[in-house]
Amino acid sequence: MTGPGRQPEMSLDGGTPRHRAGRRRGRGDPNATVPPADFTSYYGRPVVKASPWEKDIPAYLFLGGLAAGSSLLAAGGAASDRPALRRHGRITAFAAISLSFAALVHDLGRPSRLLNMLRVIKPTSPMSVGTWLLAGYGPLAGAAALGELAGSTPRGRGPLRLLSALRGPAGVGATLIAPAVATYTAVLLSDTATPAWSAARKELPFVFAGSAAAAAGGLAMATVPVSQAAPARRMAVGGALTELAAQQVMERSMGLSSETLSTGIAGRWHRLARVSTGGGVVLALTGARSRTLSVLAGLALTTGSFATRFAIFEAGQASARDPRYTIVPQRERLDAAAGETPH
Amino acid sequence: PVGFQWVMEAKARGATVIHVDPRYTRTSAVADIHAPIRAGGDIAFLGGIIHYILSRELDFREYVTAYTNAADIITDRFIDTEDLDGLFSGFDPEGRKYDTSTWQYEGASEAAAAGNRSQHDTASDTSAGDQHGSGGPAISRAEVHRDETLQHPRCVFQILKRHFARYTPDMVERVSGCPQDVFATICEAVTRNSGRDRTTAWVYSVGWTHHSVSIQYIRSAAILQLLLGNMGRPGGGIMALRGHASIQGSTDIPTLFNLLPGYLPMPKSSQPDDLDGYAQGMIGDKQKGYWANAKAYTVSLLKSYFGDAATADNDFGFRWLPKISGDHGTYQTTLDMLDGKIPGYFVVGENPAVGSAHGKLQRLAMAKLEFLVVRDLAMIETATFWKDSPEIGTGELRTEDIGTEVFVFPAAAHTEKNGSFTNTQRMLQWHHQAVEPPGDARSELHFFYHLGRRLRAKLADSTDPRDQPMHALTWDYPTEGPLAEPKAEAVLMEINGYGPEGDLSSYLELKDDGSTACGCWIYCGVGAGGVNQAARRKPGAEQSWVAPEWGWAWPANRRILYNRASADPAGKPWSERKAYVWWDEEAGSWTGHDVPDFEATKRPDYRAPADAEGPAALNGDDPFVMQADGKGWLYAPSGLLDGPLPTHYEPQESPVRNALYGQQANPTRQVYIRDENPSHPSADEPGADVYPYVFTTYRLTEHHTAGGMSRGLPYLAELQPAFFVEVSPELAAERHLQHGAWCHLVTARAAVEARVLVTRRVTPLKMGGRLVHQIGVPYHWGQNGLTTGDSANDLFGLALDRNVHIQESKVASCDIRPGRRPRGPALIAYIAASRDKAGITPETGNTALTSPAWRGLSERAEADAHNNPGGA
Amino acid sequence: MGRLSGPVDPALDAGWSEHPPRMGFFTDTSVCIGCKACEVACKEWNAIPEDGLSFTGESYDNTGALGGSTWRHVAFIEQPRQLGDRAAELPAPTGVDLGMPSIGMPSGDGTGVGAPGDVRWLMSSDVCKHCTHAACLDVCPTGSLFRTEFGTVVVQEEICNGCGYCVPACPYGVIERRSGPAGDVAVGVAQKCTLCYDRLGAGQTPACAQACPTQSIQYGDLDELRTRAEGRLAQLHDTGVSDAQLYGASPDDGVGGAGAFFLLLDKPEVYGLPPDPVVCTRDLPSMWTRAAVAAVALAGAAAMCFGGRR
Ligand SMILES: Nc1nc2c(c(=O)[nH]1)N[C@H]1C(S)=C(S)[C@@H](COP(=O)(O)OP(=O)(O)OC[C@H]3O[C@@H](n4cnc5c(=O)[nH]c(N)nc54)[C@H](O)[C@@H]3O)O[C@H]1N2
Ligand SMILES: Nc1nc2c(c(=O)[nH]1)N[C@H]1C(S)=C(S)[C@@H](COP(=O)(O)OP(=O)(O)OC[C@H]3O[C@@H](n4cnc5c(=O)[nH]c(N)nc54)[C@H](O)[C@@H]3O)O[C@H]1N2
């Protein structure tokens, strides 16, 4: 089972390495408890397995959020007679959900067996729930988007006209499912033994909801004329602020594993996300009237959302690969339950 | 591991498990006590326990007095190692051998002991134990003197006491490195667990046997067990855990050069070429015990070989048996090959290129053959040495120069053929064929039967007298199946034997008149009633705890040998708990859980008449019925070539000086003083510091011996995928060895590279103020298979035990250095440089006598003995 | 949907109204001799490919961890021996000082040499725990993982699409997608111990337990095994092995009790086991609730964005 080239930590006594923890604490994290000075593991090997997922999955998370937010924008656009926003929203939603779906399929070990997902409906499996959500959402978003495209052709005939006619109801349907599409992915991650994801379970839906709003709003800001973009801007800014605030709370409740958000690849994504999202908010608030600034702000917010998904994904992977994040909190829990003071 | 389940079961039932091993192994991990010890230190260790017993009188006195030769008095010409600085009386430094006549019982006529019995050369180039077969060596029937009070200064008991007097805990620690408190705990545990109500077993395998003093290791355990009354009793004994499947079988029906089936000695060219002379030599005058029937066993064997052609008139074909003229053991044969004396070599289920000591010598020797036949399951290094041996890499061998024609025959594995395994308990278990062998693979039985058939056909017209045995041979086994496979059970029944009334059922039925035929007398009964008794598999739960109906054990399905000793001299069990075999007064016979190893109706109080012979000459309380005097031998007056008592000697190569005697190593060890076989200087000799570390070789559970059966199997190879050596953190620091990185070991023979495993399971031992580092080296690797690596056996030279010619592969000295070894011709230069640095010549390390004091002492001692003939 | 936590009869919970007793393993690591027969037997029986000839340097463990091609894994832990580990198992000597293992060993004298015998070597054969509440099974979106009538958890190789969700879900890091050349058996598909479902069905003992020479791996009716384990634990405690502990035996633990549980001689993490594993789906209801709240909030917030000024 050992991967080739793995350089295990070999201790001189050939025995169990003791790991120093407590280095590399997230800076400026007043709530972090001082972890035990050392902990025991089996040759520093992971206790839980990191997901086998690759970059497709954070992309999938992002795109799902983008799609969901876009559907909401589209609905608002339709309701408030902002055709550009509506049109952008529907097309973006469909494009994003299609890519998201492709990413998901790409990550399967046996893509040809994709449809086996539809064998069962399992509320205990966020992926099953998600699959069914997507199974509902995808066609509706597709119909809505195609309807937009069909509606824009000069003289619609037959099927095209039908599509065009259906885009309204399809859009409504997609909109009803969209919020769930945006947040179920949080459960998808949290419903695992991956320490960082699991520890983030309370706030992650809000982070992802905010992130979805920021991404969709941001992208709309960048593409929709300023005249119709105000709700998108509000949504983007509101989403971004939610995303930032929820993450702040989340990092606290994550405890030890929040470290993984500030170190390594995840740390880099996380910093990018904060800068990008924060900057996006400032830009959006200050440059609402400027097309250029709006585009910049929108792209920054979208990027921020994208980076947030990657940060959280990578943090989870890193937290699974280092046994410290599995063992230390569990040991503390046990010791606390046994009435021992953690040392 | 499968065998170890019984150790675990014993532990679960409350047994204390003690493990004596240089390394802390998987066995140590589950043992109650692990005694770390320097490789080669066991005689000191066991001697220390013997000393502990004797000095505190903790021996099982009643048992010792009645059943051992403790009371026997030894001649006054015997001088002990204590008085000769590590040698026994009778040493001949030029011949490197002992004249054993001074070791005899008093009263045994010296002529009889030394000369009369031609079989019993007092010193011999051939192996010793096999001179006498499964019976002890003959001793003279002249009256042996005994002192039942054990007070006579020359009685065995007192000699023993003096011999081991200096094996104190302090000395044990100085010699073996075993810490005194651990040692004390063990002494206490062993003695407390022996006696009427409890027994202790010693289990050993090659940690004790691969030494130049190997036989004496086992002798030490024998003394210990006799003193504690642990022989012939349930839960006692000395268990040799034999290695290869049926390696026990291949000594019973031997693949050894110096034995015939059933431990009958191989006839020698130096002896009279007639049956009576042979039998007489084996048995001696008026021999006591069952060995007296050895002639019947021999005749029956000859009848089974030659059938009708064996008649009383032609000595039953005795003259057709090949005669040996010296040592034809595996290492001597290798050297003879090297010297061009041997044209052809059959290697059947063995991989000497990897498995035998001094691998390079093995390979160079095979390159000198005309032909080589290899029968194996895998393409082993022995079969491919001509194209990919390390010597091809260094340029010492070139494929185009090697004239050896190699024939490789794929062999059928045990699952692909019928047959029997004999295990360490002497138990035969039948295995049935499960599948047909693949492709051209055939069983050994097939190969040899059809080879014999073809040879006989070729020689059918020959009138050459030397082909006579081939004509006379019975060679007519029924065959079965599409491959014309000889019926294995037919062979088994031939081994079992038959008489006028059909299949025999016991060796007691064997006759020396030619009316019975038996392929191996000790196996007689395995086919009793025409039934393959070895195939019995009655579950343990359905029979007594001795499980007599599982397989069949020789002799006579007896599970514990010498079990008469499980009862006291009066025939009553020593204790209820340990009752095994006892005298039933009402029935007038021996009875119990096992087949009694005694004449069934001989009363415990039977006293043999003075002129009795054979079994009848044994008293009713002489349990060791195969021994010439019916006693367990604490002291072996004959039969061994290197001393009547075990004595600690250092190995051939040792960084340590013998702390007990001026004599460093076993003076009779077999060495080969040749350029190809350099040895290291030892202890304080100049150059010894070039090889400052002790290394030992051993097995990993995950691999099998020379690796042919494991290195090529993915599921085993992945479990131990690299040749590694185990070193202590201290040694790693001293030699800058990095955990997981490469290192190489250097001896005067080779440099081999391996990965470093730094582990606390290996500890340097403190001995007499100095620190001795040991290196653990598993020996499974070679160049073929899925996991490949250098071969540990290339590190060794040849130094053998004199008695049985076993190689000293459990201990030698070496250097260890970080990094990989040089390659190609640079490797040869590298090793040569090391040799030069140590100033090694062929003579180095091979001096027989190293005691400076010996000559003076022995002259004085002999003079004393002469002046004071009666002893003290 | 069955219950997500707490003690239950998993087979019944999964809908097997009539089912044989729950079967499982009690692995008593105190008698494991580290022979790895279990690893080999498992691979042989299940035709699992060899997965790497790499030397790890981690004691005698070159297997490393459970995974797609390793369903049994024997861990080797070399430790400095602590006083009391096995001291009490030694026979009580009379007269001599029981020096084993002690701090006062002659060699503990500052030479830097560890006292001989001051090491202990733990061995333990790890396997899928066949959790009462199996995260892998719960999260599997295809139904490839299922609960058998014996209460065990098995992957149906031909159904799994390799979504990989079960992998991070397992709190013990057991299940994994098999890697190897595409097209080889089960490559890309989640793999783990089946508790030899095929053998159980035929009334046979799992291959690993069958091969284990020391009965370190005991297979049987889980209730009976739990009773037996309690007895063994008490026995070890009586002989002074105070570190001995059962792991996974309690139905009240975070996974509702493991179908394969252990007797360990040290803390679980020493063996690479999580000290207090919890099935992730225990918190699923609250996660769904929060996700729903977040979703509704998102929708509401979106609506609000369209209120007010243009
Ligand atoms: N898995 C597996 N099983 C096998 C085999 C195999 O290759 N693989 N081989 C079979 C065969 S052929 C045999 S002969 C047996 C051998 O079985 P063992 O005798 O158990 O084999 P080894 O591992 O060679 O040696 C045993 C121990 O002796 C120790 N030792 C070395 N020198 C000394 C010494 O001077 N004194 C003492 N007290 N100990 C010492 C070594 O450290 C080692 O741990 O195993 C059989 N069983
Ligand atoms: N340094 C060092 N050297 C040692 C030892 C040590 O401890 N240290 N141990 C020694 C000991 S105890 C032993 S027994 C030897 C073992 O050394 P070898 O006997 O030379 O080595 P094996 O690998 O056991 O070789 C047995 C071969 O028999 C083949 N085989 C198996 N079954 C059959 C069959 O039915 N028919 C045929 N024809 N072939 C079959 C296998 O494939 C294998 O290649 O090594 C000895 N050498």
Ligand code: SF4
């Ligand atoms: S390989 Fe050795 S341990 Fe395994 S069953 Fe055969 S004899 Fe026993």
Ligand code: SF4
């Ligand atoms: S241990 Fe992991 S793989 Fe096994 S049943 Fe439990 S969750 Fe599933």
Ligand code: SF4
């Ligand atoms: S990888 Fe296979 S078994 Fe695992 S959750 Fe996905 S479909 Fe189920």
Ligand code: SF4
């Ligand atoms: S139960 Fe079967 S599948 Fe599971 S580890 Fe044991 S042998 Fe392998």
Ligand code: SF4
């Ligand atoms: S087979 Fe048994 S004794 Fe051997 S390693 Fe596995 S669990 Fe331990």
Ligand SMILES: [Mo]
């Ligand atoms: Mo052997």
